[in-house]
Amino acid sequence: MQANATLSIVCCQLHNLWLGFSAxxxxxxxxxxxxxxxxxxxxxxxxxxxxxxxxxxxxxxxDNHLPDILVSSDIHLCELSLTDIHPLPPLxxxxxxxxxxxxxxxxxxxxxxxxxxxxxxxxxxxxxxxA
Amino acid sequence: MTPTSLDTALEARxxxxxxxxxxxxxxxKLVVVRIxxxxxxxxxxxxxxxxxxxxxxxxxxxxxxxxxxxxxRGNIESVVRLNRLLQQPEDSDxxxxxxxxxxxxxxxxxxxxxxxxxxxxxxxxxIQPPPATLPAHLAPLVSxxxxxxxxxxxxxxxxxxxxxxxxxxx
Numbered sequence: 101m102q103a104n105a106t107l108s109i110v111c112c113q114l115h116n117l118w119l120g121f122s123a124x125x126x127x128x129x130x131x132x133x134x135x136x137x138x139x140x141x142x143x144x145x146x147x148x149x150x151x152x153x154x155x156x157x158x159x160x161x162x163d164n165h166l167p168d169i170l171v172s173s174d175i176h177l178c179e180l181s182l183t184d185i186h187p188l189p190p191l192x193x194x195x196x197x198x199x200x201x202x203x204x205x206x207x208x209x210x211x212x213x214x215x216x217x218x219x220x221x222x223x224x225x226x227x228x229x230x231a
Numbered sequence: 232m233t234p235t236s237l238d239t240a241l242e243a244r245x246x247x248x249x250x251x252x253x254x255x256x257x258x259x260k261l262v263v264v265r266i267x268x269x270x271x272x273x274x275x276x277x278x279x280x281x282x283x284x285x286x287x288x289x290x291x292x293x294x295x296x297x298x299x300x301x302x303x304r305g306n307i308e309s310v311v312r313l314n315r316l317l318q319q320p321e322d323s324d325x326x327x328x329x330x331x332x333x334x335x336x337x338x339x340x341x342x343x344x345x346x347x348x349x350x351x352x353x354x355x356x357x358i359q360p361p362p363a364t365l366p367a368h369l370a371p372l373v374s375x376x377x378x379x380x381x382x383x384x385x386x387x388x389x390x391x392x393x394x395x396x397x398x399x400x401x
Contacts, residue, residue: 117291147291189300189309190338194397198292206302211288 106179110158111212113173114141114150118212120205125217128159129175137167144169144220145198166221180205257355261386263379264344267319270384273331277389280332281347296401298343308332310341313392316401318368335390353377358386
């Protein structure tokens with residue numbers, strides 16, 4: 101991969117956090133998904149619920165059928181340069197309880213938490229949807 | 232007065248020179264900080280930089296001792312608090328707080344300290360091994376002790392602190 105390469109990220113907000121998923125993992129982002137099995141993003145991360153209802157439904161590309169992720173914020177597509185993307189600091193990687201947190205990005209003077217959507221949903225696909 | 236021969240004078244001069252050489256014995260630079268109520272030292276060779284007024288981004292899903300991350304000089308680094316590991320209370324007065332950018336062979340991280348006290352050189356021979364009376368929680372983290380203003384000052388082993396933190400302590 102060339103140094104000037106970019107990574108397309110599907111970004112959303114949860115509370116005051118910016119979160120991102122690699123766009124290659126997302127098959128669709130719609131306001132009315134067809135997948136009946138869904139999880140709120142905050143639930144997947146173990147965070148308090150949002151006060152606003154879900155606006156978008158992210159469908160994940162996977163060989164096995166995965167639930168969709170419900171997001172309460174707007175969805176943005178952004179391009180991160182490789183220099184924007186950083187591995188997790190080792191002490192954070194060792195102690196974080198956020199499932200699927202893979203990296204951090206510093207983009208436009210803010211942090212973006214980059215998640216592996218499949219890992220985030222791992223273990224949830226067999227469970228009944230609480231949403 | 233005993234007459235001084237030239238040979239005796241030269242010998243005495245040589246000893247003086249030897250004493251001068253002794254001043255050049257190996258030394259280390261120490262960074263003295265306050266964490267909670269206690270003062271501790273780090274080897275300055277493990278402290279890359281001391282930051283003040285650096286905004287820290289808090290992440291959910293982290294222990295209280297992991298304050299967050301900072302973006303500094305193109306890198307993203309964690310910032311940890313060692314109060315729990317060192318069994319020191321949190322200081323409500325944050326006006327003197329700093330972030331030490333610590334670096335060892337295994338990793339780097341910011342370390343929140345309540346106050347930066349001093350930075351000084353000392354000869355290695357002045358550093359004593361950790362005493363047997365050291366509290367049990369400090370014993371594995373301290374590499375030596377030195378007198379600082381007539382008080383014992385524990386020198387922390389940053390590599391061991393990071394290792395303990397990686398293992399879930401603190």
